[in-house]
Amino acid sequence: MNPLRLLLLAALAYVVWRLLRRQLRDRIQTELLQQQRNEQEQQEATEDVLVEDPVCGILIPKQQAVRLRQDGGTYYFCSESCCDAFTGGRKGQDE
Ligand SMILES: [Zn+2]
Numbered sequence: 665m666n667p668l669r670l671l672l673l674a675a676l677a678y679v680v681w682r683l684l685r686r687q688l689r690d691r692i693q694t695e696l697l698q699q700q701r702n703e704q705e706q707q708e709a710t711e712d713v714l715v716e717d718p719v720c721g722i723l724i725p726k727q728q729a730v731r732l733r734q735d736g737g738t739y740y741f742c743s744e745s746c747c748d749a750f751t752g753g754r755k756g757q758d759e
Pocket of ligand 1: 717721742743
């Protein structure tokens with residue numbers, strides 16, 4: 665192969681590599697920022713949101729609610745007994 669062409673190819677590869685690296689770094693930074701923002705929003709949203717207990721229908725602050733994760737959804741209850749009533753006595757995947 666022509667040495668000049670080889671040099672050109674190397675230079676091109678270098679430029680492409682630099683571009684890719686910068687793009688990757690930018691993307692990672694953007695994703696990190698987005699993630700932090702999402703977490704912040706979630707925290708803020710959790711603080712003063714009222715959720716409805718599907719068993720007794722009472723509204724409870726999300727933070728104080730008893731959580732149950734089931735079938736890909738999250739349910740909130742005012743107490744363990746409501747949670748138990750909802751699951752019908754069987755043990756849920758409560759965290
Ligand atoms: Zn309840």
